[in-house]
Amino acid sequence: GAGVSQSPRYKVAKRGQDVALRCDPISGHVSLFWYQQALGQGPEFLTYFQNEAQLDKSGLPSDRFFAERPEGSVSTLKIQRTQQEDSAVYLCASSLAGRVQSSGNTIYFGEGSWLTVV
Amino acid sequence: GQQLNQSPQSMFIQEGEDVSMNCTSSSIFNTWLWYKQDPGEGPVLLIALYKAGELTSNGRLTAQFGITRKDSFLNISASIPSDVGIYFCAGQGGSNYKLTFGKGTLLTVNP
Numbered sequence: 001g002a003g004v005s006q007s008p009r010y011k012v013a014k015r016g017q018d019v020a021l022r023c024d025p026i027s028g029h030v031s032l033f034w035y036q037q038a039l040g041q042g043p044e045f046l047t048y049f050q051n052e053a054q055l056d057k058s059g060l061p062s063d064r065f066f067a068e069r070p071e072g073s074v075s076t077l078k079i080q081r082t083q084q085e086d087s088a089v090y091l092c093a094s095s096l097a098g099r100v101q102s103s104g105n106t107i108y109f110g111e112g113s114w115l116t117v118v
Numbered sequence: 119g120q121q122l123n124q125s126p127q128s129m130f131i132q133e134g135e136d137v138s139m140n141c142t143s144s145s146i147f148n149t150w151l152w153y154k155q156d157p158g159e160g161p162v163l164l165i166a167l168y169k170a171g172e173l174t175s176n177g178r179l180t181a182q183f184g185i186t187r188k189d190s191f192l193n194i195s196a197s198i199p200s201d202v203g204i205y206f207c208a209g210q211g212g213s214n215y216k217l218t219f220g221k222g223t224l225l226t227v228n229p
Binding site (some may be wrong): 004031033035040041042043044045048056059091093100101102103106107108109110111112 | 122124149151153158159160161162163166168206208210215216217218219220221222
């Protein structure tokens with residue numbers, strides 16, 4: 001597709017359930033980011049990949065959160081034993097080259113996966 | 119996590135009016151960005167600012183990168199109903215690729 005594609009768009013999970021959120025970045029994009037957006041807040045950084053390498057996972061809130069991008073394209077964000085505080089929109093973003101937003105390197109966001117933990 | 123101070127939190131205006139919103143930070147940023155997020159969508163980049171003092175326009179939108187590198191504002195002129203949405207500022211440090219976002223300004227335009 002033309003943009004960053006995320007699935008599922010909406011997910012309701014029971015507390016304690018594991019969830020997996022998928023991101024298809026724009027074809028050929030080297031950099032991939034995950035952000036978490038709580039209700040009424042701005043997005044907050046979770047993790048960054050350059051190709052298949054996870055170069056920064058400092059924003060992951062706990063060891064229940066795990067992200068991977070094994071072949072350098074599609075990425076999966078996995079949340080184990082979900083808690084109510086995990087309820088948020090999970091945004092994936094990608095950019096063609098490099099990590100920094102510049103005039104030649106726009107970071108594009110997907111529509112997000114809306115997770116509700118009940 | 120750290121977030122920028124964005125104001126106002128919400129605005130309710132009449133179609134045709136001008137709008138101004140701003141962001142401040144205790145940290146210096148090398149890049150300031152303004153995004154718009156429609157309901158159920160991801161943020162879409164409106165304007166990017168790369169130099170302190172820079173003033174950039176994109177149609178009816180104008181944004182400025184503060185001279186101290188700790189603030190930015192966004193103006194929307196002659197608002198129209200499709201301007202409705204949440205506007206976010208975001209800052210990016212020098213070699214730090216992480217975007218730090220404000221909490222957003224909810225704009226409602228009354229036709």
